[in-house]
Amino acid sequence: MSQKKQSLAYIISASSVGTLIEWYDFYIFGSLATVLSTKFFPTDNPTAAFLNTLATFAAGFVVRPFGALVFGRLGDLIGRKYTFMVTLMLMGGATFAIGLVPSYATIGGWAPFIVLTLRLLQGLALGGEYGGAATYVAEHSPAERRGFFTSWIQTTATVGLVISLGVIMLTRSSMSKEAFDEYGWRVPFLLSIVMVGISFLIRRNMEESPMFEKAKKEGTTSTNPLKESFGNKLNLKFVLLALFGATMGQGLVWYTGQFYAQTFLLKICNLDDIQTNTILVIGLLLGTPLFIFFGALSDKIGRKGIMLAGMAIAVFAYRPIFDKMYQTVNVKNKEVVAGSEKIEETRALNAKSTVDSLVTTTTTRLYTDGATYKKVSKLVVLADKTAEAPKAEIKETITINDSDKWTLIGMVFLLISFVTMAYGPIAAFLVELFPTKIRYTSMSLPYHIGNGIFGGLMPAIATFLVTTAKDTNKVAEEAGQVATIAKPYLEGLNYPIALVSVCVVIGIIYIKGDKKHA
């Protein structure tokens, strides 16, 4: 018994470490998007700017379901172990290669295309990895503790994000800003090859899943997993049920809690980036043990109730939580220290011209609660007065006091706790929904459509909805009318709230609530 436990612990840790590294690889691209855009995607080249938007916001996510199909099929044909070794190497290779790609200044238009291609390969690899790892661990676990054991795999996405933020912060702090912009940003990408190498050595000694081995010996493996998964009505209905009754809502809750919270604080509340990342990392670390708790709890009381409760609470709590976050940072709720406002203006020759000038106006304020406000406005003044003047580039940054910081950590923790309820038991739920011979394929596709497409695109769509709402109000105000949208900064939440609500209704009515099934 003790040996069995030990080998299961090895299986879980070896699987989890590999999956964690894949998440790390996937996230550093997003976290370093600003630096990458200056190196590979110059804004004065429209094609490169378009590719930048595509690479940053969509490509890696949209391609994930295709990875699920390609590698899911392989996993059901040749085995789980070999397939997730391939995805690990593909992800590691693509990430390492991003760290080696010469910049746009060196090789011109090839740079954005190469980086976009490598980002697509990352998405493909991730699409194949998760289903393999979850299936592999689940097929080794005793049925009555499957929720607990697979929940370790569920922590990897969150821990991967924390490690990616940590490595980037450490690299930044170990060198000057100029050195980081010059070459330091490559370090987190290059470091991936070391982590992947270690994970490869650990995974190399793992044995094939016992359920798959048994099916192989009995000759009951699938000869055409794609056809059996999606061309067969009996199985397709469960794929659709998994998507619309579980993974769609779970993916949205996950990306709203982990990623939109970050985007919201940075871009909509204008909170300082170091404070934002610190708040996020502490909130994530405090919330991570709950993945294991809810995974284990799902073995006792069933998966359905916990997952749907997490989603339902999120639907009702999102607007109050995000409103509280916004109002905590909002300087309109704070009192300015008398005489603290300073305005400095500098004028220099614009870097991209020999005649136009760049006027930089910096406004700073202090608040009685210790918060600070900084607004930098950059305006290009054209020498040719008849030409249309470009819009000023404005960047606002707010820092808050410790008490407000802990308020925000509490809010992020609440968001993460919804994530853990929806996400903790889902690997076990998906594994139990499909038969061994087509499990890898059948569970991977709904998972990656739910998480990669519905969830992954969430921060970009929500930010777009907020911008549209603000523009609508601006047009109304300029026309002398009352602003039509009371809280435009919360408009982005309409997307997850609407879809998660549909998912909860479908889940309640269509998913069986008994422990064996859900």
Added chain:
Amino acid sequence: MNAIKKILGLVWIALGVAAGIYLVYFQALPLWEKGGNDLVPAIIYTCVLAPLISIGMSVFGYYSVTGEFDNV
């Protein structure tokens, strides 16, 4: 419960069609006209979200109406 599933099946079909029309006509079309970087969300709405939601929800609704989810 099976009767509720059958009635809801029609709701999912209607919702799928309505979501497809909303995403393409009201969200994507103005973005296609703007061009530039707005083409990225336009492509996502038209080629990814709209077909996924409308076809997926409609097939799910159809299965629900035809009793595929009875006693599931």
